[in-house]
Amino acid sequence: MKVSNLAPEHVRAIAPYQGGKPISELAREMGLNEADIVKLASNENPLGMSPKAQMAVEDAIGDIARYPDGNSFALRDAVSQKFGVATNQIVFGNGSNDILELSARAFLSAGDEAIFSQHAFAVYPLVTQAVGATGVIVPAIAFGHDLDGFLAAITDKTRLIFVANPNNPTGTLIAKDVLYAFLKQVPTHVLVVLDEAYDEYLSAQHKSEAIHWLKAFDNLIISRTFSKAYGLAGLRVGFGLMHADVADILNRVRQPFNVNSIAQAAAVASLADEDFVQKSYAANQAGMMQLTQGLAKLGLDFIPSYANFISVKVPNASKVNQQLLQKGVIVRPIANYEMPDYLRVSIGLFSENARFLLALEEILK
Numbered sequence: 349m350k351v352s353n354l355a356p357e358h359v360r361a362i363a364p365y366q367g368g369k370p371i372s373e374l375a376r377e378m379g380l381n382e383a384d385i386v387k388l389a390s391n392e393n394p395l396g397m398s399p400k401a402q403m404a405v406e407d408a409i410g411d412i413a414r415y416p417d418g419n420s421f422a423l424r425d426a427v428s429q430k431f432g433v434a435t436n437q438i439v440f441g442n443g444s445n446d447i448l449e450l451s452a453r454a455f456l457s458a459g460d461e462a463i464f465s466q467h468a469f470a471v472y473p474l475v476t477q478a479v480g481a482t483g484v485i486v487p488a489i490a491f492g493h494d495l496d497g498f499l500a501a502i503t504d505k506t507r508l509i510f511v512a513n514p515n516n517p518t519g520t521l522i523a524k525d526v527l528y529a530f531l532k533q534v535p536t537h538v539l540v541v542l543d544e545a546y547d548e549y550l551s552a553q554h555k556s557e558a559i560h561w562l563k564a565f566d567n568l569i570i571s572r573t574f575s576k577a578y579g580l581a582g583l584r585v586g587f588g589l590m591h592a593d594v595a596d597i598l599n600r601v602r603q604p605f606n607v608n609s610i611a612q613a614a615a616v617a618s619l620a621d622e623d624f625v626q627k628s629y630a631a632n633q634a635g636m637m638q639l640t641q642g643l644a645k646l647g648l649d650f651i652p653s654y655a656n657f658i659s660v661k662v663p664n665a666s667k668v669n670q671q672l673l674q675k676g677v678i679v680r681p682i683a684n685y686e687m688p689d690y691l692r693v694s695i696g697l698f699s700e701n702a703r704f705l706l707a708l709e710e711i712l713k
């Protein structure tokens with residue numbers, strides 16, 4: 349017997365997560381110079397990280413021989429102050445991916461159901477399947493979440509609902525009043541994980557108010573990350589905000605040292621650098637304008653996006669993706685999201701966006 353068959357069926361059935369192709373990998377494959385490659389494939393911050401975070405990282409290196417603070421005391425204090433939640437309402441994760449997984453491990457058993465949307469973030473089915481629970485996929489409406497469809501899909505077995513707002517890879521946003529009305533209708537035996545990885549990229553008018561809703565909904569888990577606008581994707585740090593009783597449960601399945609000491613220091617410094625987040629927001633607005641205007645000029649359809657990426661419909665997406673790679677431009681094909689005609693492009697620096705648009709123009713003409 350193959351040794352892999354010893355793993356349970358629900359584990360063997362998991363389709364591995366496909367990330368954006370690393371720059372070093374494309375350089376090896378195509379014999380290109382790393383410096384000549386543009387990566388717009390993983391929704392990373394093109395401005396890098398806050399200079400304050402960089403200094404904090406350099407400072408923290410001296411202490412690497414020590415285990416990190418398993419309670420993330422300083423970071424907890426900073427998040428508590430910034431977001432106005434009690435310290436016992438915060439759970440830290442190795443990226444917010446960890447918060448999604450902790451939610452599944454804490455609240456889903458084999459046979460339970462978790463609901464999420466078609467075209468929603470790939471991690472929801474992964475963490476659901478890893479614990480032997482059943483994913484219930486609600487068909488999207490115009491690429492967005494159909495929350496009435498979510499309500500209709502709830503059964504006695506439902507324990508978790510994942511809502512991505514904005515969603516990746518579609519960039520769609522659920523209006524606040526619609527989301528609030530939905531939460532009011534979710535029965536109390538179901539937890540809602542509200543994934544707000546891109547909240548910092550929303551305009552003031554659209555920014556989430558869900559933190560205020562925690563008082564009304566004991567079953568709400570809000571997930572946030574330092575990987576996107578804060579520019580710390582490589583360090584892996586995110587957090588969840590929730591009722592203290594829910595936080596207590598998540599902490600029981602959390603690895604004691606899941607957030608490393610350098611990540612904690614960088615996250616504290618990042619939270620204190622509002623200017624950098626504001627600069628990142630402004631750069632993203634400008635880059636989004638540049639890309640949407642460029643794509644429109646090429647006569648291409650795209651899904652209007654509220655995040656730091658945009659999904660564009662191109663004829664022969666898989667072939668175009670290969671041709672972009674040959675030109676040293678990495679974007680993300682999203683056939684695995686049931687969107688085989690689309691490519692997802694992260695908003696980069698002005699010069700990176702221009703490289704992508706020029707390459708695309710050359711390929712399509």
Ligand SMILES: *Cc1c(COP(=O)(O)O)cnc(C)c1O
Nearest residue numbers: 443444445469516545573575586
């Ligand atoms: C990028 C992303 C995350 C964040 O992942 P991290 O583990 O925090 O790096 C979470 N949710 C969505 C929808 C994302 O696109």
